[in-house]
Amino acid sequence: VLAAVRDKPADLGYPSVDAPAPAATAAAAKQGAAQPQQQQEEKPKASSGMMEALKSVMKLPAVWALAFTYFFIYVVRAGVTNWMVFYLMAEKGAADAGTAALTVSGMELGGLAGSTVAGLLSDRAIRSAKDGSGLVGKRIQVSSGAL
Numbered sequence: 001v002l003a004a005v006r007d008k009p010a011d012l013g014y015p016s017v018d019a020p021a022p023a024a025t026a027a028a029a030k031q032g033a034a035q036p037q038q039q040q041e042e043k044p045k046a047s048s049g050m051m052e053a054l055k056s057v058m059k060l061p062a063v064w065a066l067a068f069t070y071f072f073i074y075v076v077r078a079g080v081t082n083w084m085v086f087y088l089m090a091e092k093g094a095a096d097a098g099t100a101a102l103t104v105s106g107m108e109l110g111g112l113a114g115s116t117v118a119g120l121l122s123d124r125a126i127r128s129a130k131d132g133s134g135l136v137g138k139r140i141q142v143s144s145g146a147l
Helices: 022-031 036-058 061-090 097-127 135-144
Strands: none
Touching: 036 061, 061 097, 097 135
């Protein structure tokens, strides 16, 4: 994996993320110092555009539903992983904390294996899908086990 991963897009021949586009650089050179005040005025517009986008996203009920869902999933997951060790030691007779923690780590390892398998299955379903059959629907089918 480390041999295939690159640190920068430029390592694979793509333009740098931080570098401005050549057309933007040429346009800025043409304007020169003739309009420095206009460039200063564009910066607040860009940040206000970002704030407008953030406001419009925060008004979507689906975003809030996903946020609350993830919050409760995280709380349950953290609660189970933190509480289960003590439960296994006190109620189920686990020999020590290490043994109980090893048992609880099975949930995380199962999630890792399950997400990897689900990703492979959804990639296969998308590759074999006909045009217009709904790629997002294929991922939902894999996650619901209806494939």
